Amino acid sequence: MTLTLDQLLHALKGAGEETRLRILALFKSGELTVTEIVSVLRQSQPRISRHLRLLCEAGLLERHREGTWIFYRLSEGKEQSKLVKSILDFMPYDDQILQHDQERLSEVKRERDRKAAEYFNDNAANWDQIRSLYVPEQQVEEYLLKVTKDMQIEEMLDVGTGTGRMLELFSQNATSGVGIDLSREMLAIARSHLEQKSINHMQVRQGDMYDLALPDQAMDLVIFHQVLHFADDPLAAIKETARILRPNGRVVIVDFLPHKIEKLREEYAHRRLGFSKSEVQDWCSLTGLNLKSTEIMKGSELDIAIWVATKK
CATH class of the missing domain: 1.10.10.10 (Winged helix-like DNA-binding domain superfamily/Winged helix DNA-binding domain)
Known part of the structure; x- marks a missing residue:
């Protein structure tokens, strides 16, 4: 057309x-x-x-x-x-006017990132506790293991790994895995956490969800666990994930459904107030993924959805 x-x-x-x-x-x-x-x-x-x-x-x-x-x-x-x-x-990005615009845009984004980094750094030690305020984390984790139990996971990626909890959860199911995060403080906690558990086949490193620095078709499983609501461009992150996913590999997204609790922006640096089922469906359609299932979990204040998509 x-x-x-x-x-x-x-x-x-x-x-x-x-x-x-x-x-x-x-x-x-x-x-x-x-x-x-x-x-x-x-x-x-x-x-x-x-x-x-x-x-x-x-x-x-x-x-x-x-x-x-x-x-x-x-x-x-x-x-x-x-x-x-x-x-x-x-x-013509070399035009002086556009150059100045891009410089000011960089300043705006740096300030935004600074506020987010302050939050992560201030809350690194109790991040798992913050993420479990809405739906019991055990309930989420049990479902994640359920929807991946039929997989042979050679390589997995945890985007925005935080304390490395998802790597620990899948340590018995995956041959190897890597968790990425922008926060060095979070990575330090994740490394310590994995070492204490003697989980040596899972690694963490600093990385960007928009540029994963991984080869095409490198991963069997990719997990976004309460991460995308911090993203400037969730669609770009999903597109990059689709690139590194192997045929029949899976992407699992855990995040909030749409809500109106503005304090999560003000106090917790959330960029987005949840995502609708249709929005996630559109992301999948645009990036070559096939949305296979959506599980809704009711919380005391917020509802969570777990979306599972496969590589077409």
Whole structure:
């Protein structure tokens, strides 16, 4: 399917203005909020909101509301996405204006990362306790073992490994495994934890969920255990996971269903307030995965879902 002439004209008109081109240039990596774009471009929020509305109407951006926050991202899964990616390919990022925008964007992201890192560092010692406040962790772990019991796991990856608990859980089922995390403090705890348990075939290292530094088709099992709600771009993380997954390998995602508890952003540095079943289904469709099952677990305040997807 291709764009109609009217759709093409509408999309090009949407992009054909300096501020809107500058906005599009910011989206080469991840989602952004209105506030973040305002901080970068240093224009009024009503003006930026108007430009974002026009870009969405042109099919070049998508918006997603979560509580009091609105996230914007490049269009995915339709013909306009090809057009906007082509525009980004031709973007003159060496232009002085765009360079300054990228520098300010880096500052915004560094501040965001600093706040998240402070939280992780402050809570490294009791991270497992924090993650189990909503649904009993034993219930989650029993289900994870159940949905993978038929697998022969030669290699597994735990994304955002934290204290290394998932590596310990699967240590009897996997030949070898690796856990990645950006926080050195969390990795230090994970290493100590695994050493105390004499789990020598599981390793941890510093790594980025968007760039796993692993070869294609390297893993049988990948786990995201309460990690994606911290991610700037969950879809990009799932796409990178699909790349390193072996045929018939599995991805297991444990995370919150949509909720409205804003304090998780304010106090716990959550980027997203959960994910809907349809959103996860879309991620799978866009990255060559087949969503096989969704398990809902009811918590006292928040509900958790466990999604299991396979490589097509």
